[in-house]
Amino acid sequence: MTEIRMIKGEGHMAIIYDDRKKTFTLNTESTTYQMQVDRYGFLLHLYYGKLAEGCMDYVLTYYDRGFSGNPYEAGKDRTYSLDALPQEFPCRGNGDFRAAALTVRNADGTYCCDMRYRSHVIVKGKYDLPGLPAVYGTEQEAQTLEITMEDSASGLQAVLLYGVLPELDIITRSVRIVNAGEKKVYIENIQSACLDLLSGNYDVISFYGRHAMERNFQRIPVPHGSFRIGSRRGTSSHQYSPFMILADKNATEDAGSCYAMNFVYSGGFSGEAEKDQFNQTRMMMGLQDELFSYPAAPGETFQAPEVILSYTDKGLNRLSQHMHRCIRTHVCRGKYRDAVRPVLVNSWEAAYFDFTGETIRKLAEDAKECGIDMVVMDDGWFGSRDGDFSGLGDWHVNEEKLGGTLRDLIRQINDMGIKFGIWIEPEMVNEDSDLYRAHPDWVLSVPGRKPVRARYQLVLDFSRKEVVDALFEQICKILDQGNIEYVKWDMNRSLSDVYSAGTEEQGRVLYDYVLGVYDFLERLTARYPDLLIEGCSGGGGRFDAGMMYYTPQIWCSDNTDAVDRVKIQYGSSFGYPVSAVGAHVSASPNHQTGRRTPMYTRTVTAMAGTFGYELNLGALSGEEKKEIRQQTDLYRKYAPLIQNGTYYRLSNPYEDEIGAWAFVSEDRRKVLLNAVTLDVHGNMTVNYIKPKGLKEDAVYEDMSSGQRYCGAALMEAGIPLPAAACEYEAYQIYLEEV
Template identity: 65%
Template sequence: MGITYQKEKQIFNLHTENTTYQFLVDKYGFLLHLYYGKRINGDMDYLLTYYDRGFSGNPSDTGADRTYSMDALPQEFPCPGTGDYRSTAVAVRNADGSYSCDLRFQRYEICKGKYSLEGLPAVYAKDEEAETLKIYLEDPVTKVQAVLLYGVLPEKDIITRSVQIINQNEEKIELIRAASACLDFVAGDYDLITFYGRHAMERNFQRVPVKHGKQMIGSKRGSSSHQYNPSLILADSGTDEKNGGCYGMAFVYSGGFEAEAEKDQFNQTRVMMGLSSDQFCYPLGKGEMFTVPETVMTYSSEGFGGLSWNFHRCFRRNLCRGKYRTKQRPVLVNSWEADYFDFTGETLVTLAEHAAELGIDMFVLDDGWFGKRDDDNSGLGDWHVNEEKLGCTMGELIGKINDLGLKFGLWIEPEMVSEDSDLYRQHPDWVMAIPGRKPVRARNQLVLDFSRKEVREEVFRQISHVLDQGNVEYIKWDMNRSLADIYSSVTKDQGKVLYDYVLGVYDFLEKLTEKYPDILIEGCSGGGGRFDAGMLYYTPQIWCSDNTDAVDRLDIQYGTSFIYPISCIGSHVSAVPNHQTGRVTSLHTRGVVAMAGTFGYELNLGILPKEEKEEIKQQIKTFKKHEGLIHNGRYYRLSSPQTDEIGAWAFVSEEREEVLVNVVMLAMHGNMTVNYVKLQGLDPDGIYEDENGRRYDGVGLMEAGIPLPIVAGTYPAWQIYLRLVKEENENSDAK
């Protein structure tokens, strides 16, 4: 399999089909990183150099040898107090107040299969698909231990990392920094790619050179956030979509995180991914263990396209779970932008009737169906059906929707509570609030303390009672504010609250998926505020953004696609003028953009003209025809909507027999020039035919491209379906 150990040199090799990750245990018991990149067969210990570096300290083990310094050597799991002045992967405050943590190698294990993490999401695999390496480290003075976990999925070119910190000291320690992955590069000229944004404009692609000093992104909002996604790419300076080396890291966690790249005094680059250290101080008594959430890593020597494919197939097959992991998703209509809070049971059924006529599969009732909830100032936390508003029971409403041939889905926001609610009046101590201070409100709501089991259990009881009233087949799980008042009334150690809160959310989701295994859950946090690999473990699709404008969505979905598979990107057609931007785009363009995702509608179908209703019918047929290709095929970015006149992308089947090219024109000028779209991933020896019978050479499509027609209008769009054809004599029987 993928993991080998050379006893003589104490070198560990983690091999995938196309990559090698290599490190060694040196004579002092330090873990020194050697190599991560294109697959090799040799030993890379010759890359280590030793010089007397001024102001770089030397461990006492080295005696008078001034050439050995942790401040200059590449490491697997750097610690403070060893003479390394760069950022460290772990920091511990010991019982005596010191911050030293000198972890040395003790032993290792190689196990069949992929490790799992109790209470945390993680990549999974069959035993024959993966191997696990466990490296046991210990501080000889404090007896603090660290178990480094490496998971190797050879066929997918994926390596995962996690860490377990164990206190074997008699006295309590405090963990104040915890990263699960560190990559040290002794040389290289790199660019750092991150994905920044804000509510309604998430995951914008940003590429900057790695300069001397630290470049950091992160979140201290209690969620992974709209502002920075918990992922990064480190790329050779010349890397593009098809060529060049690049490394990807994605954090499998839905709370606060830190990711950084640091170029040091010797032009070495260190990249780390881990938990946010803001308001984090986790106590560990004797024998207690803390698990750092997993980081998924991959390397591609074939540009960003190869890197994205590695992430996509891993997340789709080895992170998402449940019935809908690979199953065709229902095309849905969501009631939110159709009615907002202003609906009755009758208007909902009318909307569902229009949906059924158009061939839509599912009706989703969004916010406003529970408690006293006619606006966003009250009712959260009271998860009982407002039968007066609906004019019937939830079971009766679901029955009416099902009788139309539609599945039924429901919106919930379990983590939040309104002050104007029965739940808050009964249990004001259940919210996160700092004693003696007035609360920080957002969307006029407060946050329930999901680190407390009794809080989770009561909310779960209420929501389960609603779900049990009928055939609910979809849940949209929302979270519409960041955490600010970080305080739990039941713990003395407030530095553990944020981490325990996220584990509480995972506990709730795990119980929900266990009790309702056939329900499709879509994650949401004001759109893409919690779009991360941790949520994908429980929710195989996530609402990409509250911004449904087709032009803005090109940027949002472009950035999202670098890490996350298309099958998890919640994307809908909405009304125009768009409710977020006021922009007007054609129904066809909105449909093309929304098909780069799970696909659905977010508008009042009843007020559409007959021509648009017919067009929607055709859109749904088109999506269902190509859904397998869109969700399972290899995704190619053919342009950058940030810099090019077009936004273009394609889906290519693994056998390269089917291709769906999608293009939106972003710029229009007088006497317009022709844009040529160069395809990728085709059979170079093949001939491809479009739906009009026009044939194209595979190499020609990739090298010269296909011209787009010049048409007048605003943001026109095209979908071009190509199929590999064979000459008749190739298909005839041999004579």
């Protein structure tokens, strides 16, 4: 009998179970994902690619492979080996010597797990993950498949979760470990998604970086052996993004097969691409296994975070668009998910720690003159906080510094017609603080050793509920003091000295820490549903889909230099939507690089994000303030198109003389083209900007010059950019169908 569940999506079956062939088929509008329970109960991966029909177990081959083990049940059949077969959830200890998705240390000290199929259920709607962020979808938008696997010797179960969102061409994966046995075990390694591809010649695309230069694009051939990225820092990190692409060798922006994995998690992670001895490719993503050893007593459950998967044969641009739409509409939540964000100015680069209440009021007055919506008071408003050395953790207003109460300051700024926002860093503490003096055991610190400092601060132990509760209460007392409409949540160091006084099981601390952060944020968004929270970790140190579930925008990088930002935002665009990219116009010369760039160039670059300002407005001339007012008016005009339009990369800033990108409305009638000159030479050659996503048979008009273009010709020939009149010149062209 064939079990079928229907779901909306142009007549396709979202999830089909064929009892005769023991196959599970997951269909989206453009893709098919298929797996099969074989004769021994192993769950084998058959296919992920373009829409297909029928059973595809013909892709499996069986040969006698030297030094590849055989399950005991196979008897004398040496052609059956998990060391060569494609699997959905490979385990350590059952004869597969490749990278494993699950490693378990049993009560007797052995490392062995042998998961076999036991049952499955198919339900309407998208599963959720208690305590963790996840893609969401209604019964009309999504469907869930749960497959229960079991290790009969120990009673340990792995519930594989698959969410299918057909209209988005998205499949999600997660796994829940249930100890249905009688003895305690330890999970030493768990990867949420595994994709085994039997053939093909692939490149792996990843995004590396450092503080103030995140998400640099890297594309290399998948080597024999293993290519691995990850974070050991307790956060998703500046150094590697928890997002990877496996692309056919010939895949380009606009053609070719490619697969993406995007981890919905904000802590340490691992991403791996491995080519084995038979030229098969395995791609996995999940938790970082270093310092991870999670206990599961009888009856206990461990929930792994989620991975978002997508496939297309239409190139990297289309793959990115799948991710953008999924995160923007089915990960981000709340009032500001779809709303245009307020244009803000942050006090940090305007005053750093050296400000008073009068400084903030003056910044608000200048913001009003410039047409800016909101002023944000950054670090330095609390405790004895006049520098990095003290006060962090003492979340009470320094009224002497502000010259009055926070409530009065907020009211005065609101009376100007300006919104008010504030900076916090709840996860950190200075040793020179009342909080640390009262609770030194509340930090991550190894007994008997001096802690490792970073930015002169230590990390509060968010794996402990009493710590999270205490900090939540303090922050709520601040937010209740007035009409605070925005919070910048910062986190300015990596985690080290991983020891918690709250547990004897230190292998669980890093994971529980992230759950504590999520718990705090979930309670915060529930208590203040109209609050806009912007995530930050020294800029892009925790720029991931997990944080986007709570903070619909994240400060993309502490580096606000427009030229560097072109590259940083280019790399970010492969996995994350523009609506989540915190981007501001800053001073020239830039405070991080010393580079001088025109105001217009800084504006065009920052418009590829949430848009705001990071400079001292009081130091600007009247003419410059007038220019900013024109910029803010222009941004508001284009903001719906920028935030909700389809994003296209039009150049590679690592190779080309320009960085170029476009926003195209869903009906393809409106187009905003953007370009920044990155290199200027004598007697320059002409750079052409070639739009994508237009209607071939439509006529588009440049709304500034009146020039008209045929859609097909415009995409083929492009528009020549004028010769640069200065270094780093920018261009913006707005087209509408006529």
